[in-house]
Amino acid sequence: MTPFAYERATDASSAVARVAAHPNAVFLGGGTNLVDHMKLGIAHPQLLVDVTRLPFSKIESLPDGGIRVGAGVRNSDLAADRTVRERYPVLSQALLGGASGQLRNLATTAGNLLQRTRCAYFQDVTVPCNKRTPGSGCSAIDGHNRDHAILGASDQCVAVHPSDMAVALAALDATVVVLGRQGERRISAVDFHRLPGDAAQRDSMLEHGELIVAVELPALPVAAHSVYYKVRDRASYAFALVSVAAALEVRSGRVHDVRIAFGGVAHKPWRARRAEAALRGAPATEEVYGRAADAELADAKVLKHNAFKIPLARNTLRMVLRQLAQGGR
Amino acid sequence: MQMIEPRAMGTPLQRIDGAAKIMGTAPYAFEHRLERPTYLHPVQSTIARGRILKIDTRAAESLEGVIAVITHETAARLASDENKELWVLQSAKVHFRGQFIAAVIAQTPESARAGADRIAVEYEAARHDVSFSGGRKDLYAPKTVNAGYPTDTNQGDAETAFERAEVKVDSTYTTPMEHNSPMEPHTTIAIWESPKLTLYDSTQSVHSVRTTVAKSLGLKVDQVRVVSPYVGGGFGSKGEPHAHNILAALAALRVPGRPVKFALTRQQMFCLAGYRTPTIQRFRLGATRDGRLTSIIHDVVELTSRFKEFAEQTAVPTRLMYASPNRRTRHRLAALDLPKPSWMRAPGETPGMFAGEVAMDELAVACGLDPVELRVRNEPERNPESDNPWGNRHLLECLREGARRFAWSERDPRPRQRSDRGWLIGSGVASSTYPRYVLLGSRATIRCGERGQYTVRIGAADLGTGTWTTLTQIAADALQCPVEAVHLEIGDTEQPNATVAGGSSGISSWGWAIVAAAQELRRLHGARPAAGAEASAQTPKGADDETFAQHSFGAQFAEVRVNTLTGEVRLSRMLGVFSAGRIINPRLARSQLIGGMTMGLSMALHEESVVDERFGHVINHDFAGYHIAANADVTDMDAVWLDEVDDRSTPMGSRGIGEIGIVGAAAAIANAVYHATGTRIRNLPITPDKLVT
Numbered sequence A: 001m002t003p004f005a006y007e008r009a010t011d012a013s014s015a016v017a018r019v020a021a022h023p024n025a026v027f028l029g030g031g032t033n034l035v036d037h038m039k040l041g042i043a044h045p046q047l048l049v050d051v052t053r054l055p056f057s058k059i060e061s062l063p064d065g066g067i068r069v070g071a072g073v074r075n076s077d078l079a080a081d082r083t084v085r086e087r088y089p090v091l092s093q094a095l096l097g098g099a100s101g102q103l104r105n106l107a108t109t110a111g112n113l114l115q116r117t118r119c120a121y122f123q124d125v126t127v128p129c130n131k132r133t134p135g136s137g138c139s140a141i142d143g144h145n146r147d148h149a150i151l152g153a154s155d156q157c158v159a160v161h162p163s164d165m166a167v168a169l170a171a172l173d174a175t176v177v178v179l180g181r182q183g184e185r186r187i188s189a190v191d192f193h194r195l196p197g198d199a200a201q202r203d204s205m206l207e208h209g210e211l212i213v214a215v216e217l218p219a220l221p222v223a224a225h226s227v228y229y230k231v232r233d234r235a236s237y238a239f240a241l242v243s244v245a246a247a248l249e250v251r252s253g254r255v256h257d258v259r260i261a262f263g264g265v266a267h268k269p270w271r272a273r274r275a276e277a278a279l280r281g282a283p284a285t286e287e288v289y290g291r292a293a294d295a296e297l298a299d300a301k302v303l304k305h306n307a308f309k310i311p312l313a314r315n316t317l318r319m320v321l322r323q324l325a326q327g328g329r
Numbered sequence B: 001m002q003m004i005e006p007r008a009m010g011t012p013l014q015r016i017d018g019a020a021k022i023m024g025t026a027p028y029a030f031e032h033r034l035e036r037p038t039y040l041h042p043v044q045s046t047i048a049r050g051r052i053l054k055i056d057t058r059a060a061e062s063l064e065g066v067i068a069v070i071t072h073e074t075a076a077r078l079a080s081d082e083n084k085e086l087w088v089l090q091s092a093k094v095h096f097r098g099q100f101i102a103a104v105i106a107q108t109p110e111s112a113r114a115g116a117d118r119i120a121v122e123y124e125a126a127r128h129d130v131s132f133s134g135g136r137k138d139l140y141a142p143k144t145v146n147a148g149y150p151t152d153t154n155q156g157d158a159e160t161a162f163e164r165a166e167v168k169v170d171s172t173y174t175t176p177m178e179h180n181s182p183m184e185p186h187t188t189i190a191i192w193e194s195p196k197l198t199l200y201d202s203t204q205s206v207h208s209v210r211t212t213v214a215k216s217l218g219l220k221v222d223q224v225r226v227v228s229p230y231v232g233g234g235f236g237s238k239g240e241p242h243a244h245n246i247l248a249a250l251a252a253l254r255v256p257g258r259p260v261k262f263a264l265t266r267q268q269m270f271c272l273a274g275y276r277t278p279t280i281q282r283f284r285l286g287a288t289r290d291g292r293l294t295s296i297i298h299d300v301v302e303l304t305s306r307f308k309e310f311a312e313q314t315a316v317p318t319r320l321m322y323a324s325p326n327r328r329t330r331h332r333l334a335a336l337d338l339p340k341p342s343w344m345r346a347p348g349e350t351p352g353m354f355a356g357e358v359a360m361d362e363l364a365v366a367c368g369l370d371p372v373e374l375r376v377r378n379e380p381e382r383n384p385e386s387d388n389p390w391g392n393r394h395l396l397e398c399l400r401e402g403a404r405r406f407a408w409s410e411r412d413p414r415p416r417q418r419s420d421r422g423w424l425i426g427s428g429v430a431s432s433t434y435p436r437y438v439l440l441g442s443r444a445t446i447r448c449g450e451r452g453q454y455t456v457r458i459g460a461a462d463l464g465t466g467t468w469t470t471l472t473q474i475a476a477d478a479l480q481c482p483v484e485a486v487h488l489e490i491g492d493t494e495q496p497n498a499t500v501a502g503g504s505s506g507i508s509s510w511g512w513a514i515v516a517a518a519q520e521l522r523r524l525h526g527a528r529p530a531a532g533a534e535a536s537a538q539t540p541k542g543a544d545d546e547t548f549a550q551h552s553f554g555a556q557f558a559e560v561r562v563n564t565l566t567g568e569v570r571l572s573r574m575l576g577v578f579s580a581g582r583i584i585n586p587r588l589a590r591s592q593l594i595g596g597m598t599m600g601l602s603m604a605l606h607e608e609s610v611v612d613e614r615f616g617h618v619i620n621h622d623f624a625g626y627h628i629a630a631n632a633d634v635t636d637m638d639a640v641w642l643d644e645v646d647d648r649s650t651p652m653g654s655r656g657i658g659e660i661g662i663v664g665a666a667a668a669i670a671n672a673v674y675h676a677t678g679t680r681i682r683n684l685p686i687t688p689d690k691l692v693t
């Protein structure tokens, strides 16, 4: 552990200026991921700028019918919000499927998006890992990789993104609002996280010093009819083996609108556009669900211990679509 | 045997230390308030075998707050290398990855940790071998297995009888490496005030820590004091001192007069505090068509560390569970460059009964018999190994009582018959057993105070199990006084010797010493002893110990739901029925037994330490990676017991309940998964990847 300085930000632009000017400064949210990393020796910031007192803790309605979630809203509060539960149940369920009550009370929206992979090798500084130490190698590719990616991985990194919330946001066409030294920019949730490519150390499109200020959800009628299903090794308090966030509207036996994202399969929440395309307009039948899953998983590549994720992702998607089509949430 | 009359015993007295624990005033090892503490953080080897060439401590020593660094070159010399696990910082050799190779003593925990990060080590690495498999050419037979049992046994001609059997089961079962994982980490505060060393420790036995540490350091036993009033779980991993005790003592020698506080991190507990060996168990059962066993063969392969042997007694329960004229059991070990395995949650019985009881389920299926009935048909009249009569064997009563309560007779024996909204439902049963152990060597002292009060002293341990409460109840009945009149003192070597809280022997051994001391008090001082009167006595040897086979038994029933699409397994209902002699405190007993069953659930579905063979250590070394059953996994679980007083076992009529709850639990769940799905999973844990198709 490296000694560090701690400051409490009073306004957003000076927080951005402070961190941007200091190559070893970071923002601090609830600290439930960052502080662990400092203890484990994965992160060595010299300056922590605490952003939890900034005025970003509200959930507001937008004129176009969507909502704006402040970056500092705690996961528990977001999951319990009435509008979210009614209009975006998949988001509430995803949040409640993550971590534990105590952690969700502390964890913030921005921190949750930026939590880092749970790859065991990433968390152990005594072994090689390209994400932690670029160029050192990937211990997971030939190691124990039951939890690792089947889609979009590279020969540099096969880690998966651990957030449940982010999977729901990817399905919901959310937008991440970011403040930098040049002002605000907006990044779609689907593009916010990256695939590893040859820069495994970079999880997202965020630049150093950029502060997440909010996440916006569009008015999305299909979202009212959505679920999150998380397959995990125990009934609570475990990261997803595979998860599915899905919203579905069926009219006269045909798929009218659909949104799908997978968790636990890739370096980022995996928006399943191919599956959506196969479903849109098609009859809402088991066979079509299976075909949609196959279309999405056609390029899946398995490692030594994670081949089960292909049937698991396929089955889970089928189960979720069936449940939504039958009217269950 | 002269039994004591139960007045307090059998009542559900609340924990007498409960309020203090809830208010946070019961001091656990790390929490003892001491003046001017220092903090220790270790450096661990990052190779699994080889030697240290150079260790550069200058950057650490110059860091603000760092007081001293100790390495194998600078630490005090130890006196005895008899226990190689405790030969800490004495040589440049590295035996396993994660071994202590240096430690930083500092003014704050943060500076100790920062100092440890700054120590540079150069190694000469040798090729390590941590690859565990049944096909290894170098498997060997240990002299004996844990608790002194013979390595192999042979009765009749098991191989031939198996070959000729009408019905055969020949299956191989595996259990993974598992870690004890008590909530409270292994912790020691060590203070050297020449010539005395004091350790505030988290241990299952203050006295064995004292004798072991004294020997290791070359001190006289009475130079060492160990204090451990409260312990947050041990599950075997605190049954003997580990390297951290010695490291803390070595550090204390370096900073005389100042307490050195040392708590292992969770990650460190995965290489420095013991674990259960993985097992590969080939089980062969031969039977007649109507399900009478003609042959039992149990071949076990497990591992030990290369530098010190530990051989789990996995096949031992197979020697007594069922009748068969032919029987062979065998243990073989692979010696690897890993830390030393040790006792964990019913060593031997837990993995052995997983394999044995799933094999029995497979035999029941092969014979077309109900699994309860199969066990009834193979009930041995006497101990099959020693031929001694049973002290109190009530396995069949447990099975029958459990079957009645669980509505077993309504079960359709065919697999894959019941489902509910996409979840298959199945149920399973397994037997459970654990030996009755009474260890010799404990001594209790009783002193009369004013107004009929008694002070009872014995250096016993409460791991969270309830010793404070149950020993008070036993003392009250032994002294024929109310529990309020008993002032119990445990957890300190200032009190008379007590044997380890292990092998489910604690309450039997310590309680009997208290009963003996009460009898001695009355013998010396009459029925109404005056204030100041004192007596002391040791646990005596039981008259029936050699002539009767004394064991506890039980039956575990489990119902599971298995998601047809995702392969997720959830336990929906579980019942354990146990025969364990008198239950001294039903409230605490229920919590012990349910705790054991929960560990069995955890073993069945979750727990697995994954060793990366390239590096040589456990990579999922935290609680996000190493799954233990959490609240949501434990739903409708109940434990009951037969109303029983064992007058051959102890004067309290008890036999010990610490471990039996876990035994057989994983098998019952695995059998239920088979019944739900028709798929037999023989490799624990049963995770979704093994069931999804």
Ligand SMILES: Cc1cc2nc3c(=O)[nH]c(=O)nc-3n(C[C@H](O)[C@H](O)[C@H](O)COP(=O)(O)OP(=O)(O)OC[C@H]3O[C@@H](n4cnc5c(N)ncnc54)[C@H](O)[C@@H]3O)c2cc1C
Residues within 6 Å of the ligand: A026, A027, A028, A029, A030, A031, A032, A033, A034, A035, A051, A071, A097, A098, A099, A100, A103, A106, A107, A108, A109, A110, A111, A112, A113, A114, A115, A162, A163, A164, A165, A210, A211, A212, A213, A237, A238, A239, A240, B624
């Ligand atoms: C035992 C355990 C189990 C868990 N299980 C799950 C699970 O099942 N599913 C799941 O989804 N999650 C799980 N989590 C992770 C949890 O959701 C995250 O730790 C949490 O969401 C992080 O939020 P935080 O506010 O504490 O972030 P912090 O730890 O404070 O920060 C995380 C990162 O975000 C950065 N950051 C914070 N705020 C901002 C901002 N406004 N702008 C830019 N950067 C910022 C920080 O610099 C840091 O890099 C688990 C965590 C633990 C410890």
Ligand code: SF4
Residues within 6 Å of the ligand: A117, A119, A120, A121, A122, A128, A129, A130, A131, A132, A137, A138, A139, A140, A141, A156, A157, A158, A159, A200
């Ligand atoms: S998968 Fe990625 S995070 Fe894991 S070891 Fe490889 S590079 Fe590191």
